[in-house]
Amino acid sequence: MQLELIPQLKHTTNNNFFLLSGPCAIEGEEMALRIAEKIVTVTDKLKIPYVFKGSFKKANRSRVDSFTGIGDEKALKILRKVSETFEVPTVTDIHQETDAAMAAAYVDVLQIPAFLVRQTDLVVAAAATGKVVNLKKGQFMSPESMKHAVTKVTDSGNNQVMITDRGTMFGYQDMVVDFRGIPTMKSYAPVVLDVTHSLQQPNQTSGVTGGRPDMIETIARAGIATGVDGIFMETHFDPGNAKSDGANMLHLNHLEGLLTNLVALRKTVNQL
Numbered sequence: 720m721q722l723e724l725i726p727q728l729k730h731t732t733n734n735n736f737f738l739l740s741g742p743c744a745i746e747g748e749e750m751a752l753r754i755a756e757k758i759v760t761v762t763d764k765l766k767i768p769y770v771f772k773g774s775f776k777k778a779n780r781s782r783v784d785s786f787t788g789i790g791d792e793k794a795l796k797i798l799r800k801v802s803e804t805f806e807v808p809t810v811t812d813i814h815q816e817t818d819a820a821m822a823a824a825y826v827d828v829l830q831i832p833a834f835l836v837r838q839t840d841l842v843v844a845a846a847a848t849g850k851v852v853n854l855k856k857g858q859f860m861s862p863e864s865m866k867h868a869v870t871k872v873t874d875s876g877n878n879q880v881m882i883t884d885r886g887t888m889f890g891y892q893d894m895v896v897d898f899r900g901i902p903t904m905k906s907y908a909p910v911v912l913d914v915t916h917s918l919q920q921p922n923q924t925s926g927v928t929g930g931r932p933d934m935i936e937t938i939a940r941a942g943i944a945t946g947v948d949g950i951f952m953e954t955h956f957d958p959g960n961a962k963s964d965g966a967n968m969l970h971l972n973h974l975e976g977l978l979t980n981l982v983a984l985r986k987t988v989n990q991l
Contacts, residue, residue, distance in 0.1 A: 846875035862900030886917035912942035
């Protein structure tokens, strides 16, 4: 691990993976604090370095009437409150160059969405803030092509960069994870596996993305087995009524059991 700007992400004594997790979008203060409190309780117990994830706005939506957010500053202030309340770093995604400096005033990690990871101006603007930059691998990109996205960050004078794989388009309405890409991308930067987005079923005729949450543990286990540095997982206490990506989120009640299994698997992998 090289992400020294976030002390909580340094490897623990048992060489554990780190976790980026939270709701897809910030829907309000109460829900964000409720989710963060539960995850912090579990990750502290299991000694998993943790970053709270929440989008301050959702720009990539299938329909014009889809939920996009509660207001940029309002959501960013909630992210800062989560960080201050639970003493954890936070991550949010940005969509245009002007978002970078604004979000950097509130969060520790700036995430570049998969559909935007080739946008040079956006990546460079994120790098210029000095924050850790999390590059989502485009659904349309090879693992090898992510080397160039990483180089855009490092050539901008920022070595704090990681890659998150979130699956590759398989036909029009499915995603697959090519686990051969994990070791390839680890040669460029620390690698995170986005378990829940890898199980999306996009481009549904309803305009609402579907998903396969029943496969979350399967994909997460495979990621740990192939040596990912971190796991990304969206979770909610009521996925069925979440305002974004509810179809592929993990129910918060299932988080501790899943993470317990992943920690045990990681220990086994480390002994090989």
